Amino acid sequence: MLRIAIVGAGPAGTSAGCHLARQGSEVVLFDKALFPRDKPCGDWLTPLALGEIARLGLAPELLRERAGASAVITSTVLRAPGGRHSRFGIGDRSHPEGCCVPRQRLDALLLAQALEAGCHFRQQALASVDAAEPTLAGFDVIVDARGSAAGNANAAGLRGYWQVTRTPEIDRLAREVSIRADPRCKRGYGWVFPVNVQPDVVTFNVGVGLWKADIRPGQGPREQLARFLAQDPVARHLDQHANRRSKPQGFPLAMGGWSGTQVGQGKVLRIGDAAQLADPLTGDGIGNALLSGRLLAEVVNEGERRKASGRPSTSWAQAWQTCFEQTLQPELRRAWWLRRLLEPTLIKNVAALALAHGPARLRESLHTALFGVRTYHDALF
Numbered sequence: 001m002l003r004i005a006i007v008g009a010g011p012a013g014t015s016a017g018c019h020l021a022r023q024g025s026e027v028v029l030f031d032k033a034l035f036p037r038d039k040p041c042g043d044w045l046t047p048l049a050l051g052e053i054a055r056l057g058l059a060p061e062l063l064r065e066r067a068g069a070s071a072v073i074t075s076t077v078l079r080a081p082g083g084r085h086s087r088f089g090i091g092d093r094s095h096p097e098g099c100c101v102p103r104q105r106l107d108a109l110l111l112a113q114a115l116e117a118g119c120h121f122r123q124q125a126l127a128s129v130d131a132a133e134p135t136l137a138g139f140d141v142i143v144d145a146r147g148s149a150a151g152n153a154n155a156a157g158l159r160g161y162w163q164v165t166r167t168p169e170i171d172r173l174a175r176e177v178s179i180r181a182d183p184r185c186k187r188g189y190g191w192v193f194p195v196n197v198q199p200d201v202v203t204f205n206v207g208v209g210l211w212k213a214d215i216r217p218g219q220g221p222r223e224q225l226a227r228f229l230a231q232d233p234v235a236r237h238l239d240q241h242a243n244r245r246s247k248p249q250g251f252p253l254a255m256g257g258w259s260g261t262q263v264g265q266g267k268v269l270r271i272g273d274a275a276q277l278a279d280p281l282t283g284d285g286i287g288n289a290l291l292s293g294r295l296l297a298e299v300v301n302e303g304e305r306r307k308a309s310g311r312p313s314t315s316w317a318q319a320w321q322t323c324f325e326q327t328l329q330p331e332l333r334r335a336w337w338l339r340r341l342l343e344p345t346l347i348k349n350v351a352a353l354a355l356a357h358g359p360a361r362l363r364e365s366l367h368t369a370l371f372g373v374r375t376y377h378d379a380l381f
C-alpha cells in the first residue's frame with residue numbers, strides 16, 4: 001500500500017486525498033490550521049468546480065444543504081472599465097447554474113469528505129515540503145498542496161462581506177455574480193458575489209484582485225477596493241445599504257503562466273495554487289485545485305497499475321509533469337492568451353460594445369468561458 005503525505009487540506013489537498021484514499025492508498029493530510037478555518041476568497045464555485053465537488057460525493061443540492069450558507073447563481077455580469085455591461089443567463093438545460101459558498105464552510109465539508117474516504121488528518125505546520133523534512137520521512141509520495149504559501153504567489157486579492165437587508169433589488173442581485181475591470185489598473189478587477197441568502201438579509205462577498213507586479217505606492221488593493229466601491233453601481237449600492245461590513249482581508253494567489261511551471265520534483269508533486277493553477281485571467285482557482293487533485297490520483301493509480309503488471313514506469317514527477325502539460329496547461333495558456341488580448345482598456349470597452357450589440361453567440365462564449373460554465377476550449381474554439 002502506498003503511503004502518501006499531503007501538505008495542505010484546502011480544495012486541492014482534500015480532492016487528492018479523497019481520490020487517493022478511495023483507490024486504497026494510506027493518506028495523511030497535514031494542515032497548519034484547525035478546521036473550520038477561513039480562507040479569503042471570492043467564494044464563487046464555477047459550474048466546473050461544482051462538477052468536481054460532486055465527484056467527491058457532494059452533488060450541488062447536498063452541498064448547499066450541508067453548507068447552510070450559499071447562493072444559487074443564475075446570471076453572470078461583465079462590466080467594462082467604461083461602465084458598459086453585459087448580462088448572461090445560466091441555470092438552464094445547456095448551461096448549469098453556479099453557486100457561492102463561503103470558504104470556511106466549503107473547506108470544512110471537503111475535509112469531512114476526505115476523512116470519510118479514509119484519510120487521516122494532522123494539524124501541523126510543516127517547515128518545508130521536501131524529502132529532508134523529518135515528518136515526511138517514510139512516505140512514498142509527498143503532495144504539496146500548501147496553496148500560495150508554497151511560494152509562487154504573483155497576485156493578491158482583498159475581500160470583505162457586506163450584509164444587506166432584503167429588498168426586491170437585493171433579491172435580484174442575490175442571484176447574479178458580477179465582475180468589473182478596473183479603469184486604472186489594466187489587469188485589476190473587482191467582484192460582487194452573493195454568498196448567503198437568509199430570510200431577512202443577504203450577505204455579499206465584495207472584493208478586488210490584481211497582479212503583484214502592478215502594485216505601486218498608492219495603487220494597492222486597498223485603493224482599488226475604495227475605487228471599486230465608489231465607481232461600480234452594484235458595489236456602491238451595497239455599500240450604501242449595508243447594515244454590516246466585515247474588515248476586508250487580503251490573501252495572495254498564484255496564477256498560471258504561459259509555460260515553464262514545474263509541478264514535480266523527485267517524489268514531491270505540486271497541485272492547486274502550489275502549482276500556480278489559478279486562472280491568469282479571472283483568478284478562479286478552486287476548480288483547478290480540485291481537478292488537479294483528481295488528476296494526480298489518476299497518475300498515481302496508473303503508476304501502480306504499471307508497476308503491478310511489470311510494465312516500465314516513469315518517475316512520479318515525470319508522469320505528473322506530463323499529465324499537467326497535457327491537461328491543465330493548455331487551458332491556462334488559453335486564459336493567458338485572452339488576458340493579454342483584453343489587457344488594453346480600449347479593447348475591453350470595445351469588447352463590451354460588441355457584447356452588448358454583437359451576435360448572441362459571442363456573449364454566450366465569453367460569459368461561459370470567463371465564469372467557468374464551460375472550458376475556454378469548448379466555449380471559444
Ligand SMILES: Cc1cc2nc3c(=O)[nH]c(=O)nc-3n(C[C@H](O)[C@H](O)[C@H](O)COP(=O)(O)OP(=O)(O)OC[C@H]3O[C@@H](n4cnc5c(N)ncnc54)[C@H](O)[C@@H]3O)c2cc1C
Nearest residue numbers: 008010011012032041042043044126147157272273285286
Ligand atoms: C481574494 C481571493 C479571491 C478568490 N476568489 C476565488 C473565487 O471566487 N473562485 C475561485 O475559484 N477561486 C478564487 N480564488 C482562488 C482560490 O482561493 C485558490 O485558487 C484556491 O484556494 C486554491 O486551493 P488550494 O487548495 O490550492 O490552496 P488553499 O485553499 O490556499 O489551501 C492551502 C492549505 O494549505 C495549508 N498550509 C499552508 N502552508 C502550510 C504548511 N506549511 N504546513 C501545513 N499546512 C499548510 C493552509 O492552511 C491551507 O489550508 C481567490 C483567491 C483570492 C486570494
